[in-house]
Amino acid sequence: MIATIVALGAWSWVIAGAILLGLELAVPGAFMMWLGLAAVCVGVISLFIDWSWQAQGIAFAVFAAASVPLWRRFARKVGPASDAPFLNRRTEALVGRVFTLEKPIVDSVGSVRIDDSIWRVSGPDRPAGSRVRVIRADGANLTVEPAE
Numbered sequence: 739m740i741a742t743i744v745a746l747g748a749w750s751w752v753i754a755g756a757i758l759l760g761l762e763l764a765v766p767g768a769f770m771m772w773l774g775l776a777a778v779c780v781g782v783i784s785l786f787i788d789w790s791w792q793a794q795g796i797a798f799a800v801f802a803a804a805s806v807p808l809w810r811r812f813a814r815k816v817g818p819a820s821d822a823p824f825l826n827r828r829t830e831a832l833v834g835r836v837f838t839l840e841k842p843i844v845d846s847v848g849s850v851r852i853d854d855s856i857w858r859v860s861g862p863d864r865p866a867g868s869r870v871r872v873i874r875a876d877g878a879n880l881t882v883e884p885a886e
Contacts, residue, residue: 748781761774772805780798783797832852832872837852839859839869843861843882846862859880861883861884
């Protein structure tokens with residue numbers, strides 16, 4: 739096995755990189771991809787430069803370690819555009835909306851009907867039927883203020 743790797747020379751890095759990239763397709767998680775790209779980079783450089791296996795190993799380690807912060811910087815700038823930004827954050831979509839109190843706010847606790855659900859609200863005491871604006875969502879509890 740070692741003789742085959744030595745005989746392949748720089749191509750062994752390219753093959754190892756291709757295997758790692760293939761593993762990324764089988765088990766997604768964006769981890770094997772960076773190791774695969776690091777191996778391919780070492781292989782391509784090894785095609786042009788004749789360097790020891792120790793230097794190749796160090797270059798692979800450097801490329802693999804450097805790829806993670808570069809990926810994080812790139813991933814932060816390129817966020818996926820969504821046509822439903824509040825899909826799993828329903829309460830955040832309610833902030834700023836105005837509703838009518840179903841039950842009065844007494845001792846800072848009341849409720850509003852939103853679509854087909856009743857939500858617990860907290861805020862200053864208000865009678866039932868008053869209009870309130872949601873200013874903050876904390877889990878299933880909405881904080882409201884009197885609407886103008």
